[in-house]
Amino acid sequence: MTLTVAVDAMGGDVGVGVTVPASLAFLDRHPDVKLILVGLPDLIESELKRLGRAPGEQLTIHPATEVVGMDDSPQSALKNKKDSSMRVAINLVKDGVAQAIVSAGNTGALMATARFVLKTIPGIDRPAIAKMLPSMNGTTCVLDLGANVDCTPEQLLQFGIMGAMLVEGVMKKPNPTVGLLNIGSEEIKGSDNVKQAAELLRHSGLNFVGNVEGNDIYHGSVDVVVTDGFTGNVALKTSEGLAHMVATFLKEEFTRNLLTRLCALAALPVLNRFKKRVDSRRYNGASLVGLRGIVVKSHGGTDSLGFRCALEQAIDEVRADVVRHTSEHVGQQLARIDAAAAAVCPKI
Structure with missing residues (x-):
């Protein structure tokens, strides 16, 4: 089975200017992995075109119509932005389309949304x-x-x-x-x-x-x-x-x-x-552990190298089957x- 990671392409201080180049650099190192860029298609495609790349079998675009702002409250993001790039990417993990999600977006919103959508592992009170x-x-x-x-x-x-x-x-x-x-x-x-x-x-x-x-x-x-x-x-x-x-x-x-x-x-x-x-960029990527899915939070202000390292953290957890290992x-x-x-x- 091809390993797949959903990327909140709109998250972070810069958004596609960091997430898209980082995703391409990651795929150059991991030809056995597939990435799904979730967000506003026009912006993602424009950034890919600027970098001389295009969607393909290894890199696809999944549309979302909303973006969770860095100053949005977790409650507002959860209630009012159900088609945000963050929420849609988490849904892909819930539906089994992807095995992990990486986001540089609002930490509180990511935790609240991931906990609501994915739920916690039985026996775990809080992620x-x-x-x-x-x-x-x-x-x-x-x-x-x-x-x-x-x-x-x-x-x-x-x-x-x-x-x-x-x-x-x-x-x-x-x-x-x-x-x-x-x-x-x-x-x-x-x-x-x-x-x-x-x-x-x-x-x-x-x-x-x-x-x-x-x-x-x-x-x-x-x-x-x-x-x-x-x-x-x-x-x-x-x-x-x-x-x-x-x-x-x-x-x-x-x-x-x-x-x-x-x-x-x-x-x-x-x-x-x-x-x-x-x-610190080489250690970027914090794991939201205790959930029924792999969620990795990248620092919002990181650059392409830092976000790529967060993607590395996510795929390492997928390969280690951390969720099943923890559940057992x-x-x-x-x-x-x-x-x-x-x-x-x-x-x-």
Whole structure:
């Protein structure tokens, strides 16, 4: 069967100016994959013509008459834009026409629409946003990154299960290690929710190593870091801000005078390798895990390279059959901790 990905061609800050070139670059690397560009046909065809390409067997256009704006509320997008490129692309996954959807559109609207159309995997209360972040040992999967501000201990447990299944399937890491983000590694630290979640994770059958701190994300101490969406989003945005500041400082220092410019020229190979390793575009693509379909969210302001990497993330999840893999394990894991959950958190 040909692997097919639906692309919300209108989503993001730029729309077809990024999604179409990225799709073409992706197909050049993956001749066994089919992409469906969903959106306003005239705009998509115009961009293809500008790039000297045309629709074909590997690249087709599926019409949609509306676009979800970056400032549209999730409720408005869900209720009033039923023929948006985002909604139509998600419907293609629901109908089995595509195995995944990638969008750089409004995050809240994408989460709300995907959850309404695709539904969650049995045993999962809420989907979460999971992202692979660079670390000293490769990558670390962190979730949730903003979908769920307040989380119960059981939901944090579910995030741990989903994150572990994602890493196991996509990164090919059997029995990945899982840590719970906290203000210290000691068991006595943290809120009641975090302490109860830690107990549930210890009895889950996952390879739970205990509490971890923010610096463990980039140390690569664990494969999966579990947290609520509020904390996770703050940690992510802080990291992005720090990376931008470091890059700015380096540029300022290397361009300060003629001597520093000469030093920069000598160090250029090292700087280029460093830039590539920390380039956020190469880690673009956050997974909306817990749904009955693969949904990948690209950063709205990314360029063609970043969106292509989000497409890579989607096809990796399709090939790993992440949804089925997660569905099979969720029931087993949750059943295993039922008795322990009753004893540890009797009021939940």
